[in-house]
Amino acid sequence: MKIPNHDAPIGRMDRCQICGSANLFEGIDLGHQPPCDALLTNKTINEPEIYYPLRLMICSDCGLGQLDHVVDGKIIYPADYPYRAGISKPLRDYLLTYADDVVTRLNVPQKALCVDIGCNDGTLLTGFRSHGMRTLGVEPTDMAKYARKENKITTLQEFFTEGVARQAVKEYGKAKVATMTNVFAHMAPLGKVMRGIDRLLDKDGMFVTESQYLLDVLDRNQFDQVYHEHIRLYSLKSLTKLFPYYGMEVFDAEKLSSREGSIRVYVARKGVRPVSSRVGNLLALEESRGLFVPAVWAQFRARVSECRERFLDLAYKAKNQGLRFVADSCPGRGAVLVNYYGLDKTLMPYIAQLPESEKVGRYLPGTHIPIVANGIILKEKPDYVVILAWHYADFIMKNWRAKGLKSKFVIPLPDPRVIS
Numbered sequence: 001m002k003i004p005n006h007d008a009p010i011g012r013m014d015r016c017q018i019c020g021s022a023n024l025f026e027g028i029d030l031g032h033q034p035p036c037d038a039l040l041t042n043k044t045i046n047e048p049e050i051y052y053p054l055r056l057m058i059c060s061d062c063g064l065g066q067l068d069h070v071v072d073g074k075i076i077y078p079a080d081y082p083y084r085a086g087i088s089k090p091l092r093d094y095l096l097t098y099a100d101d102v103v104t105r106l107n108v109p110q111k112a113l114c115v116d117i118g119c120n121d122g123t124l125l126t127g128f129r130s131h132g133m134r135t136l137g138v139e140p141t142d143m144a145k146y147a148r149k150e151n152k153i154t155t156l157q158e159f160f161t162e163g164v165a166r167q168a169v170k171e172y173g174k175a176k177v178a179t180m181t182n183v184f185a186h187m188a189p190l191g192k193v194m195r196g197i198d199r200l201l202d203k204d205g206m207f208v209t210e211s212q213y214l215l216d217v218l219d220r221n222q223f224d225q226v227y228h229e230h231i232r233l234y235s236l237k238s239l240t241k242l243f244p245y246y247g248m249e250v251f252d253a254e255k256l257s258s259r260e261g262s263i264r265v266y267v268a269r270k271g272v273r274p275v276s277s278r279v280g281n282l283l284a285l286e287e288s289r290g291l292f293v294p295a296v297w298a299q300f301r302a303r304v305s306e307c308r309e310r311f312l313d314l315a316y317k318a319k320n321q322g323l324r325f326v327a328d329s330c331p332g333r334g335a336v337l338v339n340y341y342g343l344d345k346t347l348m349p350y351i352a353q354l355p356e357s358e359k360v361g362r363y364l365p366g367t368h369i370p371i372v373a374n375g376i377i378l379k380e381k382p383d384y385v386v387i388l389a390w391h392y393a394d395f396i397m398k399n400w401r402a403k404g405l406k407s408k409f410v411i412p413l414p415d416p417r418v419i420s
Contacts (some may be wrong), residue, residue: 003245006191008070008231014060017190017232018242025294027056027065028223028301034365035076036227036335037083045363054336056233058214058225062241063292065214065233067226070188072161073140076229081141082358083332086123086151095181102177102208103290108133112176115200117160117167117193122147128177129153136172138164161189165196174202175329183261184209185232194246199383207248207267214238215291216261220414223304223340224333235291237283239265241335252276254260255285308341310416314384315347324382325410327351328396330359330371334388337412339366351388352377378403384418386410 003021015022031051032051040049053069086092102108110132116125119137125147129135137147137155144157148352158164168175178200187193197207212225214235225233232238240250251273252266263282266273293392327334336419338348344367352374353359359371377385377400385400385407387393393411397419400407409419 003191006194006242006245007189010070010072010188013057013066013068013070016062016064018064018238019059019062021059021061021392023060024066024068025056025060025297026218027058027297028226028304029056030054030223030226030336030340033336033339035071036229036332036365037076038083038088038365039082039359039362039371040182040368041362045368049365051366052228054226054228058292058294059238061290062178063214063235063237063286065217065235065238066242067228067231071228072230073188076186077141077159079142080358081143082362084143084146084358085145086121087354087356088392090392092123095124096130097129098210099124100180102179103128103131103133106177106206106208108177113173114177114179115175116179116181118186119144119147119153119155122151122153122155124179124181125153126151133177134172136168136175138168147310154306160187160196161192162195162199165200168200174205175200176202176205178205178207180207180209182211182287185211185234186229188231190232190242194242198246198248200416201269203269204272205268206273208264209267210256210262210264213255213261213263215255215263215286215289218291218296218300219289220261221300221303221307222261222333222413224337224413227332227336229332234263235285235286236263236279236387237292237311239263240279240283243267244270249275253279253282255282298339307413307416309342311410311412313408314416314418315343318384319347323384324349324380325386326377326380326382327369327386327388328374328377328400329353329387329389330357330364331389335366337365337388338364338369343367343369345369348386350376374385377407378405381405382407384408384410386412389414 033054113134114128115136119139120143125135140159144155147153147155214233249270256262355373
């Protein structure tokens with residue numbers, strides 16, 4: 001099987017990153033935005049910012065969602081990249097359960113090697129280690145120091161490539177399990193990554209990846225999942241097209257509620273594992289929902305426009321009435337929403353964040369809204385608190401109510417609503 005060039009070039013992309021087709025149509029255009037995690041400091045806030053096109057295209061042939069402009073990974077993931085998984089309790093709990101699920105489902109033996117690619121602070125690998133597995137992390141940013149020092153995970157601070165896989169195999173052996181959690185859709189040189197996975201896995205090894213799911217983006221108005229880190233938004237159809245190029249196949253897949261919509265796929269070398277009926281069922285669901293139909297995405301854009309109008313109506317009414325309208329939590333997706341909606345400090349004076357986060361003391365790109373420690377919310381008791389990490393809204397609201405906060409909460413998506 002002839003393999004298309006899967007290493008996406010920096011800049012304009014006018015062909016599908018998986019099948020090479022030019023049959024692309026627009027999912028949504030969010031204009032030009034700065035990278036969502038390019039947070040500003042007191043030193044850089046007065047310097048020019050670079051904005052890049054942010055448009056999601058859908059491949060009519062293989063069903064991949066992809067950006068039509070790729071930003072250099074060195075810009076998107078600098079050494080001081082501020083995202084840290086382990087400080088969020090619901091995410092930490094989820095990752096540990098994820099490790100339990102994989103070990104149980106795949107019957108992974110003790111002392112087998114598990115490699116987490118894009119391991120961040122190593123939280124997921126601590127779950128595999130608790131099952132007696134050997135662990136190795138690969139992480140290009142300075143989050144590797146937390147993996148090493150706090151979680152005691154051996155970590156290679158590198159972007160994952162075939163060369164890094166070769167190094168890992170030489171020093172640690174072949175992997176029985178390799179994982180990527182919200183990473184596989186982020187890597188521009190997909191060919192290098194795929195060749196690395198092929199080299200890294202043992203002959204009966206398994207690759208498990210979890211990514212934002214294109215079907216949930218459509219069904220739940222999740223335009224905020226479209227950002228420069230998410231070079232691709234996968235459908236299952238697109239993944240079943242990708243892996244056979246490298247002698248592998250998806251043998252199981254499941255639609256998850258994590259992050260308000262993810263897909264987890266299990267991959268092995270062709271013929272090693274029986275293919276679950278869930279694969280065919282989910283492929284059929286995608287077709288029945290019209291996931292690859294331009295008119296269905298036109299309806300999506302109309303719904304997103306309505307969400308924007310309703311949210312801004314609430315924000316401006318609060319401002320005109322002299323009410324405090326602030327935000328809690330600062331995920332990357334929140335920066336997309338804030339920039340696309342055109343919010344600024346006059347409408348949203350600050351975004352609160354967990355005090356141990358590296359984001360505290362910085363400013364949101366584009367809007368320059370300050371990010372502050374979340375203790376200010378209890379002190380100030382604002383009238384409205386917008387939960388930008390709306391996929392964790394129930395957990396966040398429960399915590400604030402337990403602390404006595406009486407503010408109204410605003411859940412921006414999938415439909416704007418106010419909870420008293």
